[in-house]
Amino acid sequence: MPTSNILASVFGRSPIGPIQKHITTVHQCASQLDPFFQAVFAEEWERVYDLQQKIIKLENEADAIKRSIRLSLPKSLFLPVPRTDLLEIVTGQDKVANRAKDIAGLMFGRKMVIPESMQDVFITYVRRSIATSAQALKAIHELDELLETGFQGREVERVVKMVEELDDIESETDRDQVKVRRMLFALEQKLPPVDVIFLYKIIEWVGDLADRAARVGSHLQLLLAR
Template identity: 50%
Template sequence: MSVNSFLGVFAKSPIKPMIQHMDEVNRCAEALKQFFKAVYANDWDAAETARASVVEYEQKADELKRKIRLNLPGGLFMPVERTDLLELVSQQDRIANKAKDISGLMTGRQLQIPEPLTEAFDAYLIRCLDATEKAKETIGEFDDLLETGFKGRERDLVNNFIAELDAIEADTDVLQVQLRQDLRKIETELNPVDVMFLYQIIDWVGDLADLSERVGARFELMLARV
């Protein structure tokens, strides 16, 4: 998107670029599904290709973040503070950064998910990505919230989304504990250095859900000030 067309979007609504950014962040996270599909198959050429998509989406999200920071007007006639919007976009951006970090560490070491853990790990990954999707849905209601004065049915809908996001994040905590326990049972059979990095990957995948929950919490805090 050119600078002029981006500024044109701002002229219509300063909220739409925030929604666009979260959409791009979610695409970045969702690209991990294809990436890990290649990892499970031990196909590192396909994993590198999938990682390139993750990086591309992260770069697009980063560019949108910079444009928002540079072009968000200082004198917004809105019930939300400019600083709140800037903090929200930073929180959103951390999800894309984490997705890129995950794919980078995995490909850098050609780190395999042990076959006994693949099914549980994939269920864990998908549930964490449910959180990024729910965060996208939540931020996607921002424009409609503005139109309704941040109240009524739209406000109730967003409150429900945030509650669902909290529940998803709680699910991922349970799955993470079980996955770490399962890894502990077989860690003596694995390369000790790989084991260390596997624990880190488990934590980082969980961060996708944690960061998504923080997006919801930041959004909720902003709405509480309206």
Template identity: 30%
Template sequence: MSNIFGIFARSPIKPIEQHADLTASCCEKLGELFFSTLDPDPKASEEIVNEIFSINKAAKAIDRELLIHLPRGLFMPFDRADILGILRQLNRILAKVKEVSLHVHGRQLRIPDDMQPSFKAYLELMQSAARKAQSSIDELDELLQTGFAGREAKLVESKIRELNALDEDADDMKLKLIKQLHQYESSLDANHTIVTYRVIDWLSDIIHGTQEIGGRLLLMLAKA
């Protein structure tokens, strides 16, 4: 943990940026897990799930140190509650990724062939949203240096708008997938169908979580 303590000594922002990077990596691994089930390979799926668990463990270690060492009061250049709000959303995303990975691997969940192009686009949107949220959080140091104003603030506002757009696109994709899955209900195992509906919902929750992070950053800009 000494490296984490060192990060705190330099900047209280660095650990949450590191946490966001791990969260985005976890989302990317989840996409890889789904792609591995298109050409079923239990060993490959298990390796990816283990990687997701390892990333979660590393993120939890940072989470603990953040909660213990995050400065209070005058030592914080912004509202502590906003940073904790971002951290809460990151943790929710990680928990959801872990939950989805267990169902996908444990049940060897396979998406019907005709749905795979749409589902792949949905996964890629989820990965893009996670990376966009991470890149927005990465701007916190620069925002502090510029007093949450100027070109840096405009850049973050632009990224927040992109997160909102991705969230809206996700709603459209979710509806399309639900309609497609409905057509297969009679030919699929009932439990398989129920879990697939849930997975579609959970992926939507992940994408919505990235939009919530954008909302927190926008609130920080408004307070500055």
């Protein structure tokens, strides 16, 4: 057996590349919510459908990558991080894409309309939630650098700062959620009660997407602390 194959059998293939590919696909999925809601605002339902299908496709791709990582990640992997921690990061990442798919599915399935007076504040809220996913992506793409430095030195400080910035963005998303909910509360009497219920659900899920992205950062921070 060639030396390279012997080493591969002992040390295993690094899962960092696939984990980074996974978060890239997850973020692509979440990012589609921006054009998706723009199409919802315009009530362009064919485009809404096309974007929902794109979100579903990306979520399915993320699922496939997640399954591949779980099946191929060897228990004997020689890395300075526990295998379970890496799997938790992948699971956390995957939940971001799942929530994006949930949002798009409910919005299109009910052909929900966002009141015009709420749209500017709402799209700011959506974009801030997507920004948490972008920051999680940025942090996870530092994993290979962390490995090279043995999870020590300035690279650790750099990633810790990224995670802190991720938490700050998520906190801003919480404030945006309060604004959007207040606007909806003021309009409740003018809207069908069932529509109001589902609009509150969408508002909650957009915030949950940000929470899930922030948890990816939390998992990474715990990994750094070990």
